[in-house]
Each structure stands twice: as structure tokens, then as C-alpha cells.
Amino acid sequence: MRIDKAHSNGSDGAKRARGHVHEHVLHYMRRGLMIGAFVPGQVMSLRKLAAGLGTSPMPVREVLSRLVAASALEETAGGSVRVPKLRPEKLSDLFAVREMIEGTAAESAAKKAGPGLLAELNGINEQLLTAIEKRDILNCLSFNQKFHFTLYEASGSEVLMPLIESLWLQFGPTMYMSLLIPSMPWNASDHKDILSALKDGHAAAVKKGIVHDIRTTGKALLSVAGPDGVDLPFARGPELQFDY
Numbered sequence: 001m002r003i004d005k006a007h008s009n010g011s012d013g014a015k016r017a018r019g020h021v022h023e024h025v026l027h028y029m030r031r032g033l034m035i036g037a038f039v040p041g042q043v044m045s046l047r048k049l050a051a052g053l054g055t056s057p058m059p060v061r062e063v064l065s066r067l068v069a070a071s072a073l074e075e076t077a078g079g080s081v082r083v084p085k086l087r088p089e090k091l092s093d094l095f096a097v098r099e100m101i102e103g104t105a106a107e108s109a110a111k112k113a114g115p116g117l118l119a120e121l122n123g124i125n126e127q128l129l130t131a132i133e134k135r136d137i138l139n140c141l142s143f144n145q146k147f148h149f150t151l152y153e154a155s156g157s158e159v160l161m162p163l164i165e166s167l168w169l170q171f172g173p174t175m176y177m178s179l180l181i182p183s184m185p186w187n188a189s190d191h192k193d194i195l196s197a198l199k200d201g202h203a204a205a206v207k208k209g210i211v212h213d214i215r216t217t218g219k220a221l222l223s224v225a226g227p228d229g230v231d232l233p234f235a236r237g238p239e240l241q242f243d244y
Contacts, residue, residue, distance in 0.1 A: 021055050021059050022059045022062060022063065024053070025049075025053055025055065025059045025060055026063045026066065029049075029063055029064070029067060030072075030165075030169060033067070033072055033073075033083070033168075033169050033172045033173060034165070034168040034169055035142050035144075035145045035172060036141045036174070036175035036176035036177075037138065037141065037176070038083050038173050039083060039173050039177065040083050040084065040173050040174060040177070040229055041082060041083060041085050042082060042083045042173075043076075043080050043082045044080070044081045044082060044083075046061060064081045067081075067169070068081060070169060071169075071170060072169035072170060083173045084170075084229075085228055086170070086225075086229045087225075087227070087228065088222055088227070091171065091174065091218070091221060091222060091225060091229070092218065094167060094170055095171065095214055095215070095217070095218030095221075096218075097167060098167050098171070098214045099211045099214050099215060101160060101167065102148070102152060102164060102210055102214060103207045103210050103214075104160065104207070105151075105152040105155045105157060105160045105161075106151055106152065106155075106194070106207050107206060107207035108155035108156075108157060108203075109152060109154035109155040109156075109206075110197070110198055110201075110202070110203035110206035110207070111203045112154060112155065112156065113154060113198055117150075117151075117198070118195065118198050120150060121147060121150060121151060121195060122195060124143055124147045124150060125143075125147055125191050125192075125195065127139070127143045128140065128143035128144055128191070131143055132186050132187065137176070137179055140179060141175055141176060144175070144188075145168070145172075145175075147191060148210075151194070151206075151210075152164055174221050177221065177224070178217055178220055181220045181221070181223070183223065184220035190209050190212055190213035190216070191209075193205075194206055194209035194210060
């Protein structure tokens with residue numbers, strides 16, 4: 001995926017072009033972090049990112065600085081930027097907050113849901129199940145995130161969604177790791193329960209399913225976390241291969 005640079009003879013056009021590139025880079029990096037395409041401890045290479053996105057290093061550097069400010073990335077003592085390794089205490093805290101915030105969003109969405117939402121979520125979950133069967137890691141991560149966000153966005157809350165996005169930016173990179181934990185096979189069983197509850201109009205059961213999904217994943221990640229965080233040395237993120 002390459003970002004086409006806009007051409008303009010005026011300074012306003014040049015500013016719009018720079019803004020366009022910056023927003024595309026930011027959107028790409030945010031999505032990569034939220035779905036787990038970048039993994040804990042992974043160092044962000046300016047040159048590799050810029051080459052993969054078809055842009056200069058400058059907008060990539062600006063985006064990385066913005067993500068460091070948002071606690072989605074961290075700067076090392078040597079000046080490089082990497083994905084943080086979440087210590088068990090912070091990982092536990094993030095997942096506890098997820099249960100509250102995402103549970104609320106799911107329950108609110110269920111109370112407002114129409115047949116269109118159920119059909120859309122069923123379609124996404126079928127794609128997720130296909131990816132799980134094929135062991136297609138990128139699509140497992142992508143469709144899982146899409147399922148959750150499609151549900152939460154149906155809440156219509158302008159307050160909850162930015163909070164949820166902030167949480168996913170911070171814990172998202174650990175999701176790649178969760179696919180590699182033998183004690184926690186991915187089977188989307190909680191999604192099936194959520195869909196069933198949504199079909200029956202049981203908002204509280206939808207919330208319960210989301211909370212159980214989050215809690216199960218959190219416990220699995222904490223079971224393999226060392227004092228410095230979740231670290232599976234053989235894991236490698238699928239760099240610059242996902243669509244956004």
C-alpha cells in the first residue's frame with residue numbers, strides 16, 4: 001500500500017498534501033497497533049515505514065512522536081521508538097478498564113441494535129472463523145478488532161469510542177501474542193454468545209459476553225507475562241502487510 005502524494009502549485013495545496021499524507025500515516029500506524037500487527041518490543045524503523053508507505057521519513061517521524069505522546073509507543077534511551085512491553089501491573093489495569101468501558105459500550109449498543117447490526121456482526125464473525133480455520137493471523141487480528149469496534153460504534157457514544165481507541169492502541173500489540181498461547185485457543189466462542197444474546201435482545205448478556213471475552217484474553221496474557229511484560233521471543237509482527 002502506497003500513499004499518493006497530491007500535487008499543487010500553491011502553498012495551500014502543499015499544506016493539504018502534507019496533511020493528507022500525515023493523516024494516512026497516522027491512520028495506518030494506529031490500525032497496525034490496534035490489531036496487533038506491531039508487537040511489544042518492536043522497534044519502529046523510520047526508513048522501513050516510510051518506504052513501505054511511499055512517503056518521506058518526516059511525516060512518519062511526526063506520527064511516531066504523536067503516538068509516543070499518546071502512550072501507544074515509547075522512546076528508548078538511545079532515541080529510537082518502539083512498541084512498549086506492558087508490565088503485568090499495567091496489562092492487568094488496562095484489561096480491567098476495558099471490561100468497564102467496553103462492557104458499557106456493548107450494553108448500550110445492544111439496547112439500540114436493529115437487525116442490521118446483527119447481520120453485520122454475523123458476517124464479520126464468519127470471516128473471523130474462516131481466518132481462524134486457515135490460521136491466517138493477520139485476518140484473525142483484523143476481523144476480531146472489526147467485530148468489537150462495529151459493536152461498540154453502534155452505541156453512538158462520542159465519549160466512549162475515543163476511550164476505547166486509546167485502550168486498544170496500548171494493549172493491541174499484545175493480541176498477536178495471544179494467538180500464540182497454547183492454553184488459549186482462538187475459537188470466537190464468546191462472539192457466538194454475544195451474537196446469540198444480541199439476537200434475543202438481552203443487553204446485559206451482551207455485556208457479560210464482552211467482559212468474559214476480555215477477561216479470558218487478559219488472564220491468558222498475564223499467564224505468560226514476565227516481570228518486564230509479555231515477551232514471546234519467537235513472535236514477529238507482520239510488518240507493513242495489512243490493509244487499512
